[in-house]
Amino acid sequence: MIRIVATFLVGIVFGLGIAISGMADPAKVLNFFDLAGTWDPSLLVVMFSALATTAMGYRLVFRRTKPLFDADFHLPASGRIDAPLVLGSAVFGVGWGIAGFCPGGAIPALGLGRMEPVIFVLAMGVGIFVARTFRNQRDRAAFAA
Amino acid sequence: MQEFATPFTPWSALAGGVLIGLSAVLLMAVNGRIAGLTGIVNGVIPPLSPDWTWRAAFLAGAILAPALWFLAVGTAIEIAVPVSTIALIAGGLIVGVGVTYGSGCTSGHGVCGIARLSPRSIVATCVFMAASVATVFVTRHVIGL
Numbered sequence: 175m176i177r178i179v180a181t182f183l184v185g186i187v188f189g190l191g192i193a194i195s196g197m198a199d200p201a202k203v204l205n206f207f208d209l210a211g212t213w214d215p216s217l218l219v220v221m222f223s224a225l226a227t228t229a230m231g232y233r234l235v236f237r238r239t240k241p242l243f244d245a246d247f248h249l250p251a252s253g254r255i256d257a258p259l260v261l262g263s264a265v266f267g268v269g270w271g272i273a274g275f276c277p278g279g280a281i282p283a284l285g286l287g288r289m290e291p292v293i294f295v296l297a298m299g300v301g302i303f304v305a306r307t308f309r310n311q312r313d314r315a316a317f318a319a
Numbered sequence: 320m321q322e323f324a325t326p327f328t329p330w331s332a333l334a335g336g337v338l339i340g341l342s343a344v345l346l347m348a349v350n351g352r353i354a355g356l357t358g359i360v361n362g363v364i365p366p367l368s369p370d371w372t373w374r375a376a377f378l379a380g381a382i383l384a385p386a387l388w389f390l391a392v393g394t395a396i397e398i399a400v401p402v403s404t405i406a407l408i409a410g411g412l413i414v415g416v417g418v419t420y421g422s423g424c425t426s427g428h429g430v431c432g433i434a435r436l437s438p439r440s441i442v443a444t445c446v447f448m449a450a451s452v453a454t455v456f457v458t459r460h461v462i463g464l
Contacts, residue, residue: 301415
């Protein structure tokens with residue numbers, strides 16, 4: 175239970191950071207990408223400050239042998255740079271450039287009481303569901319073969 | 320193009336970025352997990368992942384954050400969405416598919432992954448940022464949406 179409460183509080187910190195930074199604001203996000211037009215460098219500051227904080231904080235956290243409320247750190251295995259990673263990321267970038275929301279920007283934006291983030295997140299959920307189903311089926315087929 | 324312009328907001332970007340980084344560090348310290356919104360959202364889309372409860376708690380905190388900000392400060396976070404409903408739906412679907420195949424988004428790859436110096440995350444982030452810049456160039460300066 176304490177783990178759930180702690181994680182809820184961490185979610186609040188994340189949501190505040192996203193909302194204050196401008197990452198939840200498609201107007202600012204799209205202007206960050208619009209190098210040839212109304213460029214707004216704010217998100218460069220967001221990315222670098224988030225990255226610097228995380229890199230320094232992780233060093234402290236990884237000095238411990240395990241997290242506070244779990245037996246192990248759950249880190250993604252450092253796999254190969256393969257076609258799904260590169261093509262999937264390119265597809266994600268196209269969608270981000272079309273809508274101005276990324277997953278981490280859209281979730282806290284749900285709490286702003288507007289319809290646009292709701293529409294985006296529902297569509298994103300459908301996209302994740304369909305892609306995951308398709309991927310699992312293909313993986314099962316490959317495994318059977 | 321001037322109607323799109325947003326001001327450069329370095330201080331809120333810095334503060335928000337530090338909070339985003341802090342949340343990533345805290346989630347690793349508490350739970351041993353990467354604060355990647357693709358992975359967290361994926362686990363609460365049916366069929367639920369076995370450990371969906373901490374994911375739901377994180378998301379609930381993130382969604383509540385803007386309301387807490389309003390209660391604490393007295394001014395709401397303002398955003399502007401300069402794209403159509405069709406763009407939100409199309410963008411959402413495309414983002415959902417892309418992040419599933421790319422195994423992550425801005426938070427997971429761009430912040431947590433690069434902070435760990437993961438080669439996969441560095442490549443993914445360069446690819447999706449470049450794709451977003453190219454997409455906005457096309458939508459705003461070639462098609463002229």
